[in-house]
Amino acid sequence: MLLELNDLSIRYGRVQAIEALNLTVGEGEIVTVLGSNGAGKSSLLRAILGITPVSAGRIAFDGANITRSATPQRIAGGIALVPEGRRILINQTIRENLLLGATARGAVGDLEPELAAIYDLFPNLAERRDMAASCLSGGEQQMLAIGRALLAKPRLMMLDEPSLGLSPKVVDQIFDLFKRLNADGLSILLVEQNTGKALSVADRGYVLERGRLAVSGSPQELRADERLMRAYLGGGAGGTGGAAPEHAIS
Amino acid sequence: MAQQLVNGLMLGSIYVLVAVSLTLSIGILNFLNFSIPGLFMLGGVLTWLMIKLGFAWPLAAITALLAVCVAALVVERFTYRWMKGSDPEVPLVSSLGFLILFENLMLVAVGSDQQAFPQVFADFNLRIGGLLLGGPQLISLVLSIVLVVMISWVLRKTRYGRQVRAIAEDPETAGILGIDLQRIVPLVFIASGLLAAIGGVLFAFNYLQVSPFMGEEVGLKGISAMIVGGMGNIWGAIAGGLLIGVTEVFSIYFLGSDFVDIVVYGVLLVLLILRPGGLFGRVEQREKL
Ligand SMILES: Nc1ncnc2c1ncn2[C@@H]1O[C@H](COP(=O)(O)OP(=O)(O)OP(=O)(O)O)[C@@H](O)[C@H]1O
Numbered sequence A: 001m002l003l004e005l006n007d008l009s010i011r012y013g014r015v016q017a018i019e020a021l022n023l024t025v026g027e028g029e030i031v032t033v034l035g036s037n038g039a040g041k042s043s044l045l046r047a048i049l050g051i052t053p054v055s056a057g058r059i060a061f062d063g064a065n066i067t068r069s070a071t072p073q074r075i076a077g078g079i080a081l082v083p084e085g086r087r088i089l090i091n092q093t094i095r096e097n098l099l100l101g102a103t104a105r106g107a108v109g110d111l112e113p114e115l116a117a118i119y120d121l122f123p124n125l126a127e128r129r130d131m132a133a134s135c136l137s138g139g140e141q142q143m144l145a146i147g148r149a150l151l152a153k154p155r156l157m158m159l160d161e162p163s164l165g166l167s168p169k170v171v172d173q174i175f176d177l178f179k180r181l182n183a184d185g186l187s188i189l190l191v192e193q194n195t196g197k198a199l200s201v202a203d204r205g206y207v208l209e210r211g212r213l214a215v216s217g218s219p220q221e222l223r224a225d226e227r228l229m230r231a232y233l234g235g236g237a238g239g240t241g242g243a244a245p246e247h248a249i250s
Numbered sequence B: 001m002a003q004q005l006v007n008g009l010m011l012g013s014i015y016v017l018v019a020v021s022l023t024l025s026i027g028i029l030n031f032l033n034f035s036i037p038g039l040f041m042l043g044g045v046l047t048w049l050m051i052k053l054g055f056a057w058p059l060a061a062i063t064a065l066l067a068v069c070v071a072a073l074v075v076e077r078f079t080y081r082w083m084k085g086s087d088p089e090v091p092l093v094s095s096l097g098f099l100i101l102f103e104n105l106m107l108v109a110v111g112s113d114q115q116a117f118p119q120v121f122a123d124f125n126l127r128i129g130g131l132l133l134g135g136p137q138l139i140s141l142v143l144s145i146v147l148v149v150m151i152s153w154v155l156r157k158t159r160y161g162r163q164v165r166a167i168a169e170d171p172e173t174a175g176i177l178g179i180d181l182q183r184i185v186p187l188v189f190i191a192s193g194l195l196a197a198i199g200g201v202l203f204a205f206n207y208l209q210v211s212p213f214m215g216e217e218v219g220l221k222g223i224s225a226m227i228v229g230g231m232g233n234i235w236g237a238i239a240g241g242l243l244i245g246v247t248e249v250f251s252i253y254f255l256g257s258d259f260v261d262i263v264v265y266g267v268l269l270v271l272l273i274l275r276p277g278g279l280f281g282r283v284e285q286r287e288k289l
């Protein structure tokens, strides 16, 4: 297994964001994690990257226990995150944003060939490479965020709701890209609320309901499972107190 | 007149160093580090102390600067890092505590009197068409410019500079990208502290006196220079520092020393009323670096 989570729990004070979760991503797999607002999806990805501390459990990457490793080491080891909301640095140029993706690799020599490969992938970025990233549209920002993550040379790319706020055409485009990157050997852990789209590219999926695993399985199994639907309705009837968690701005 | 302008620019270059030092801290870490005038003072007083102990001045200055690096790291450890997550006023007040601590440590070490600083550059002056340029002053003007240009270049063009600017814009994103804040933040404290301390050393060589409280007035002018230039903007800090230096020298020349502070702070007040965001700042969006 490339990534293996054992009984992972994350809590913020009294709020239990993830509870005793077991999850794996195999080499070359696309795995999706689905769940409604506040299900704990972002917390999960941030814990895997080492930004959010875990309260219990174990994270192993490529066989090594990384539960206590610092974020730069994890990224250097081959994990990259395309964060929720893209988090582009708008005061820096497109080129600088891309270069920042390679930070954890240390003083590597010439990055120009890798930049050129990204520009090939996203011609929109190429034209404006030396302009401030604030000039980009939402879709282009998402492309920049993906390109930036690729510059970390990841073996596992984690994406947090990449389709959020994008037009269907752009969503199709980036999901096609995920397929191609995956065919080239990149493993992907994809967090989405766009269930249909995510299941269309995934090999396996997990559905979270308020931090707990509701169901997991193949896309066919999940599509047929009423627990997937239920997870999106906020855990059953009536919208009780816990059903409307405050929104974390990650 | 031209002579006064030259003198003003040279005094201003000291303020520039302190203002840029403060600006790095505010612009990158969003932290108004009140210990900076203390680090300025340590630069001057420790150099004096080492010379008095019989060391050659270059060795004395280098020792003082190294000591300031250590002091800056101590400040980082016990203000910024220790109190992360608390209200923003907490590290501010504790850095003020470090200013007072440094001042009193030096008070115990050297006493409260102004100490005469030895003239190590025996009268080497340049005369250019009627203008008298003092050697040490000229060196400090050039050195200030070189240092600030260098910092600006590092920030713009290097890998570390990009990482620092990323932290300035959004520390959390910087963390997600794998920027090692535990390593970069102390470096920022050292760079900022060194600038202030170099200012203190140059002040001592130029004006030939040091005291445990020499940082206060300069620190106040440095903060004013930073604010009038536009908080967090290096070029603003430079403009502000030079402006204050020139205003100060001119008002001494025309009105006498009793009026200096009235004129200097009067001008600043007027400027801030006219441009509340500072010379290089924007009112709504604080521009960084
Ligand atoms: N920094 C934080 N401090 C306290 N509670 C938090 C924090 N971040 C998230 N939470 C809480 O943890 C729970 C899970 O949040 P998380 O952001 O991981 O959910 P999510 O599945 O990513 O939601 P969304 O789809 O809205 O992005 C929520 O109840 C949220 O309020």
Ligand SMILES: [Mg+2]
Residues within 6 Å of the ligand: A041, A042, A043, A084, A160, A250
């Ligand atoms: Mg989220």
